Amino acid sequence: MEIDPYLSVAEKINSDKFSSIFVLVDENTEKFCLELFIKKSGIKSFNKIIISSGEENKNIDTCISIWDQLNSFKADRKSLLINLGGGVLTDIGGFAASTYLRGIEFINIPTTLLGMVDAAHGGKTGIDFKQLKNQIGVFNEPLEVLLDDEYLKTLSKEEFINGYAEVVKHSLLTDKPDLTFNSLIKLDLFKDSDYIINSYSSVKNEIVESDKYESSIRKILNLGHTIGHAVESYSYISDKVVDLKHGQAIVIGIITELYISYKKFNFPLKDLINVKEHLKNYFSLIQLEEDDIMNIYDLMVYDKKNEGSKINFVLLKEIGKPVIDQIANKDLFIESFRFYNE
Numbered sequence: 001m002e003i004d005p006y007l008s009v010a011e012k013i014n015s016d017k018f019s020s021i022f023v024l025v026d027e028n029t030e031k032f033c034l035e036l037f038i039k040k041s042g043i044k045s046f047n048k049i050i051i052s053s054g055e056e057n058k059n060i061d062t063c064i065s066i067w068d069q070l071n072s073f074k075a076d077r078k079s080l081l082i083n084l085g086g087g088v089l090t091d092i093g094g095f096a097a098s099t100y101l102r103g104i105e106f107i108n109i110p111t112t113l114l115g116m117v118d119a120a121h122g123g124k125t126g127i128d129f130k131q132l133k134n135q136i137g138v139f140n141e142p143l144e145v146l147l148d149d150e151y152l153k154t155l156s157k158e159e160f161i162n163g164y165a166e167v168v169k170h171s172l173l174t175d176k177p178d179l180t181f182n183s184l185i186k187l188d189l190f191k192d193s194d195y196i197i198n199s200y201s202s203v204k205n206e207i208v209e210s211d212k213y214e215s216s217i218r219k220i221l222n223l224g225h226t227i228g229h230a231v232e233s234y235s236y237i238s239d240k241v242v243d244l245k246h247g248q249a250i251v252i253g254i255i256t257e258l259y260i261s262y263k264k265f266n267f268p269l270k271d272l273i274n275v276k277e278h279l280k281n282y283f284s285l286i287q288l289e290e291d292d293i294m295n296i297y298d299l300m301v302y303d304k305k306n307e308g309s310k311i312n313f314v315l316l317k318e319i320g321k322p323v324i325d326q327i328a329n330k331d332l333f334i335e336s337f338r339f340y341n342e
């Protein structure tokens with residue numbers, strides 16, 4: 001028998017544990033998700049806090065507006081914040097809650113695929129600061145993460161697919177036969193979304209559980225992100241390359257970092273080609289020219305996860321066998337983009 005994902009949240013919000021409840025939404029989740037949440041959770045009384053959607057609003061000004069609204073509704077330390085939205089909203093809502101009055105409890109209800117499989121889990125909260133993504137933040141676990149794929153119905157196809165890059169990443173990190181990449185590709189992303197969000201978020205949660213503060217094993221979740229983040233940042237400042245969504249940039253990171261894995265650790269070529277071909281079914285792989293690649297290389301040096309001037313990669317020996325803290329030289333980096341562009 002299927003368990004109602006709302007049971008535990010409904011029990012908490014309808015108990016007298018909290019002095020007041022706030023639901024954080026942006027203009028899209030207010031329109032498309034709030035009614036569904038009210039209906040399914042049976043929530044009786046709450047105050048709504050609205051912020052503007054978009055990565056450009058994941059900043060201190062939006063955070064101040066959340067704190068202001070909490071103040072104006074006289075929130076106290078026993079208040080609860082429910083974050084109903086995508087990764088931008090759960091990141092900033094988690095951060096605002098974690099810092100308001102030295103921390104109030106929060107619940108994440110992700111409404112995008114990326115949020116459901118990744119962003120809402122694991123306790124990383126934060127905001128962007130001076131062009132640097134997630135520069136300010138704290139680790140703090142939500143009280144609960146509620147997964148309901150019904151919210152995905154109103155998500156644009158582009159946003160839906162954006163989250164698939166992280167699903168693929170999780171499938172490359174796990175060695176569980178029924179979840180690994182070769183099992184994932186047999187699924188239908190749209191029809192099997194409930195199974196996908198529950199299974200691939202659990203891959204992340206298991207990794208996080210063993211290393212909450214990313215001192216070792218949790219670093220494997222950065223697969224595809226060393227190069228991916230640099231590509232994403234580059235797309236925002238470049239006049240030549242269109243702004244890329246996070247998922248599109250991570251796909252470039254996954255392909256190039258698997259190529260480096262192939263060169264350094266004999267990651268099977270057959271799997272490398274399969275991953276690239278599979279991703280091409282969902283994402284269009286933009287061509288990057290020599291000067292773009294050099295600029296992306298320079299940007300990688302600024303990635304905060306790199307210690308000193310060394311660039312750290314997560315690489316794979318094979319699917320399900322990641323290795324952390326690997327370095328690759330500039331020539332191999334350039335070569336990996338030649339493979340990507342082919």
Ligand SMILES: NC(=O)c1ccc[n+]([C@@H]2O[C@H](COP(=O)([O-])OP(=O)(O)OC[C@H]3O[C@@H](n4cnc5c(N)ncnc54)[C@H](O)[C@@H]3O)[C@@H](O)[C@H]2O)c1
Nearest residue numbers: 028032053086087088089111112114115119124151154155
């Ligand atoms: N904390 C973490 O561990 C972690 C991990 C990965 C990514 N992230 C962060 O996640 C963010 C990206 O999240 P995202 O991809 O979910 O983007 P997003 O939060 O910007 O949401 C995408 C768009 O979809 C809209 N939307 C959300 N749910 C909707 C729904 N059900 N129907 C219609 N529209 C809806 C939003 O309003 C927004 O316009 C980035 O800031 C990234 O840094 C955090």
